[in-house]
Amino acid sequence: xxxxxxxxxxxxxxxxxxxxxxxxxxxxxxxxxxxxxxxxxxxxxxxxxxxxxxxxxxxxxxxxxxxxxxxxxxxxxxxxxxxxxxxxxxxxxxxxxxxxxxxxxxxxxxxxxxxxxxxxxxxxxxxxxxxxxxxxxxxxxxxxxxxxxxxxxxxxxxxxxxxxxxxxxxxxxxxxxxxxxxxxxxxxxxxxxxxxxxxxxxxxxxxxxxxxxxxxxxxxxxxxxxxxxxxxxxxxxxxxxxxxxxxxxxxxxxxxxxxxxxxxxxxxxxxxxxxxxxxxxxxxxxxxxxxxxxxxxxxxxxxxxxxxxxxxxxxxxxxxxxxxxxxxxxxxxxxxxxxxxxxxxxxxxxxxxxxxxxxxxxxxxxxxx
Ligand code: FAD
Ligand code: UDP
Numbered sequence: 085x086x087x088x089x090x091x092x093x094x095x096x097x098x099x100x101x102x103x104x105x106x107x108x109x110x111x112x113x114x115x116x117x118x119x120x121x122x123x124x125x126x127x128x129x130x131x132x133x134x135x136x137x138x139x140x141x142x143x144x145x146x147x148x149x150x151x152x153x154x155x156x157x158x159x160x161x162x163x164x165x166x167x168x169x170x171x172x173x174x175x176x177x178x179x180x181x182x183x184x185x186x187x188x189x190x191x192x193x194x195x196x197x198x199x200x201x202x203x204x205x206x207x208x209x210x211x212x213x214x215x216x217x218x219x220x221x222x223x224x225x226x227x228x229x230x231x232x233x234x235x236x237x238x239x240x241x242x243x244x245x246x247x248x249x250x251x252x253x254x255x256x257x258x259x260x261x262x263x264x265x266x267x268x269x270x271x272x273x274x275x276x277x278x279x280x281x282x283x284x285x286x287x288x289x290x291x292x293x294x295x296x297x298x299x300x301x302x303x304x305x306x307x308x309x310x311x312x313x314x315x316x317x318x319x320x321x322x323x324x325x326x327x328x329x330x331x332x333x334x335x336x337x338x339x340x341x342x343x344x345x346x347x348x349x350x351x352x353x354x355x356x357x358x359x360x361x362x363x364x365x366x367x368x369x370x371x372x373x374x375x376x377x378x379x380x381x382x383x384x385x386x387x388x389x390x391x392x393x394x395x396x397x398x399x400x401x402x403x404x405x406x407x408x409x410x411x412x413x414x415x416x417x418x419x420x421x422x423x424x425x426x427x428x429x430x431x432x433x434x435x436x437x438x439x440x441x442x443x444x445x446x447x448x449x450x451x452x453x
Contacts, residue, residue: 088311095318097126099426102443108294148272149437162285164276185262219248219256239358252401318426334396
């Protein structure tokens with residue numbers, strides 16, 4: 085295509101694809117997008133498996149947002165299938181409503197209860213902490229030790245291989261606690277999946293005469309050959325700088341699909357396993373996609389240490405990692421030929437809508453360059 089591209093974008097996930105689309109369509113720029121995986125959509129990638137079931141390849145991706153701007157933008161490329169995401173926890177030999185709410189509390193008591201009783205009980209159970217500094221304190225200050233041990237402590241240790249006390253308060257603080265009967269997993273006002281899936285949405289975003297996409301292409305292999313004016317980088321920030329300040333920690337994951345010759349395998353789209361088994365959760369996304377098909381596929385998630393040959397799925401939000409990331413952020417700020425955007429390049433535990441908003445903001449900045 086072009087001899088010299090206006091932009092080289094590393095990564096065809098949300099961050100890279102939104103910027104590529106905006107720069108091509110909004111500013112008339114030529115863009116080359118490279119991704120070292122063999123598909124679009126980064127970790128949001130979904131696909132139809134051998135049995136014909138639409139699955140989320142890298143963990144469940146529940147799109148939710150309070151931002152009208154983000155919904156309006158993505159709606160140019162997809163219609164939506166509205167869903168109330170619901171999650172159960174399996175522990176002590178039974179299913180529990182999760183996140184913790186009045187229904188969970190009643191299951192715990194083994195009898196009907198009220199919001200007033202739950203609030204009065206939590207007031208007794210809560211460990212008073214004015215400003216929770218970590219994930220242990222945030223849960224103890226919301227629900228006390230009993231529910232912390234039942235639902236949070238071991239799941240968190242399995243997922244992060246760190247004690248909740250060694251993780252930022254925002255990690256377990258993501259999970260709401262309610263004293264009503266709202267069973268929804270998340271609280272944002274807009275909760276929906278792209279009607280034909282994420283990958284189809286990304287295809288439409290990137291289908292543009294001024295965008296070229298090269299999959300199975302690592303930036304490190306092409307940077308010497310491709311000519312471009314500005315770089316958008318959405319990969320791991322420490323890798324970009326050749327780990328010069330030391331390695332940032334990430335969590336990886338093994339996703340194991342299994343297909344069953346029946347309509348549904350489990351009672352909800354996601355069941356969490358805080359205290360049993362090596363996996364953290366079993367996801368049957370068919371509950372959410374609404375696909376009608378007589379077979380089903382579940383995906384089990386086994387947390388793994390990050391290392392050679394593994395994908396980095398999660399940054400690890402904690403005091404020590406903030407310090408190390410800060411050193412890379414300083415170097416990134418000095419690099420005027422590169423824009424760092426997205427979950428791995430800014431080392432933030434961001435949801436999809438936050439990454440879209442971040443990319444749209446970066447576009448506004450780049451537009452006026
Ligand atoms: P990514 O999707 O990671 O994209 C970066 C891309 O860059 C990758 O495709 C990678 O292959 C490519 N890349 C990196 N380095 C190079 C290189 N050197 N050369 C070429 N290509 C490179 N968010 C929600 O809102 N709701 C959810 O329910 C939810 N669930 C999640 C569950 C799991 C298990 C995970 C891991 C994440 C979840 N997320 C969820 C978060 C969501 O995946 C991210 O917010 C979003 O995908 C981040 O987009 P991104 O473009 O920043 O990064
Ligand atoms: N968490 C937990 N028990 C649960 C669900 C979540 O302890 O049953 C904690 C755990 O530390 C997890 C974090 O809360 O990593 C955030 O959970 P979420 O489901 O939002 O994680 P993600 O979908 O990003 O993996």
